[in-house]
Amino acid sequence: MSNQEGGASGDPAERAGRDTSSSAQDTPSLSAQRDAWEKWNAETREQRLGEISEDQRDRVVGWLKTLNRPGLRIIDVGCGAGWLCPELQRFGTVTATDLSASVLSRAQARMPDVSFVAGDFMNLQFDNEGFDVVVSLEMLAHVADQSAFIAKIARLLRPGGLLIFATQNRPVLEKLNSVPLPAPGSIRKWVDEAELRQLLRPHFDIDELVTITPKANRFPWRLVSNNKVDPVLRALFGNGPKRLKERLGWGWTIMTLAHKREAGGHE
Ligand SMILES: C[S@@+](CC[C@H](N)C(=O)[O-])C[C@H]1O[C@@H](n2cnc3c(N)ncnc32)[C@H](O)[C@@H]1O
Numbered sequence: 001m002s003n004q005e006g007g008a009s010g011d012p013a014e015r016a017g018r019d020t021s022s023s024a025q026d027t028p029s030l031s032a033q034r035d036a037w038e039k040w041n042a043e044t045r046e047q048r049l050g051e052i053s054e055d056q057r058d059r060v061v062g063w064l065k066t067l068n069r070p071g072l073r074i075i076d077v078g079c080g081a082g083w084l085c086p087e088l089q090r091f092g093t094v095t096a097t098d099l100s101a102s103v104l105s106r107a108q109a110r111m112p113d114v115s116f117v118a119g120d121f122m123n124l125q126f127d128n129e130g131f132d133v134v135v136s137l138e139m140l141a142h143v144a145d146q147s148a149f150i151a152k153i154a155r156l157l158r159p160g161g162l163l164i165f166a167t168q169n170r171p172v173l174e175k176l177n178s179v180p181l182p183a184p185g186s187i188r189k190w191v192d193e194a195e196l197r198q199l200l201r202p203h204f205d206i207d208e209l210v211t212i213t214p215k216a217n218r219f220p221w222r223l224v225s226n227n228k229v230d231p232v233l234r235a236l237f238g239n240g241p242k243r244l245k246e247r248l249g250w251g252w253t254i255m256t257l258a259h260k261r262e263a264g265g266h267e
Pocket residue numbers: 001002011033037038041045053077078079080081097098099100119120121122136137138139142143
C-alpha cells in the first residue's frame with residue numbers, strides 16, 4: 001500500500017518501522033485487518049491526500065471522462081476514507097465499500113448521497129453485473145486471495161464494464177525504495193506488471209496499463225528523484241522528467257484501465 005510524499009508510505013506496514021520486501025505471510029484474522037486499517041485510514045487519508053493519491057485521482061477522472069457517459073453505476077472497492085467518492089459522483093451513482101466500519105460511518109456523514117457498505121468485500125453481497133465501473137485503489141495487495149478478489153470484481157461488472165485499478169508497483173517499492181514492514185494485522189502482497197496482467201487475464205482485456213508517480217528513496221536512484229530535486233526539475237522542465245520516469249516504469253503505482261470480457265470472448 002502506499003503512499004505519502006517522498007516515497008514514504010502511509011500504510012500500517014510502512015509505519016511499523018521495519019524494512020523488508022513483500023513475502024509470504026500468515027493471513028491475519030479479519031478483525032486484526034480491520035483494526036489495522038481503521039487506524040491507518042484515520043491517521044492518513046482522513047487527514048490528507050499525498051501526491052500518489054492525487055495522481056491516482058487525476059488518472060481515474062481522466063479515464064472516466066473519456067467514456068463521455070453520464071449515469072454510470074460505480075462501485076469503489078476498498079474505498080478507505082471515501083475521499084475519491086465526490087469525484088466519482090460527477091459520473092453517476094456511487095457505492096463504496098471497505099472493511100473499516102467506523103471510517104465509513106464518518107464518510108457517510110460527510111457524503112450522504114454515497115451508498116457506503118462496510119464489511120469484508122469477499123463476503124458481501126452486491127448485484128452481480130450490477131455495475132458499469134469498478135474502481136479499486138490499492139486494495140489488491142492487501143487481500144489474501146488475489147485471484148478470488150479479481151473474480152469477484154468481475155462478477156459485479158456488466159459484460160464490457162470497466163475496471164479502473166491501482167496497485168503498488170513491486171519492483172519500484174522493493175528496489176528503488178526502502179519501505180518498512182507491514183504493520184501487524186495487514187496483508188502485503190505487492191505485484192509487478194506481469195503478475196497484474198496475469199491476474200486480470202481470465203476476466204479482463206487491458207486497454208491501458210501505466211506506472212504513475214515516480215518515487216525513489218534508495219541510493220543511487222534518490223539522486224534523480226527526491227523531494228529536493230523533483231521541484232527543481234519541475235521548475236526547469238515542467239512535468240517532462242516525471243513523465244519520462246513514469247514511462248521508464250518508475251511509478252510507485254501501476255494503474256490499469258480494463259474491460260470485462262464479453263461472454264464467449266477469448267483471452
Ligand atoms: C491501502 S488502503 C487504500 C484505501 C483507499 N482506496 C485509498 O486509496 O486511500 C486499502 C484498503 O483496503 C481495505 N481492505 C482490505 N481488505 C479488505 C477486505 N477484505 N474487504 C474490504 N476492504 C478491505 C482496507 O480497509 C483499506 O481501507
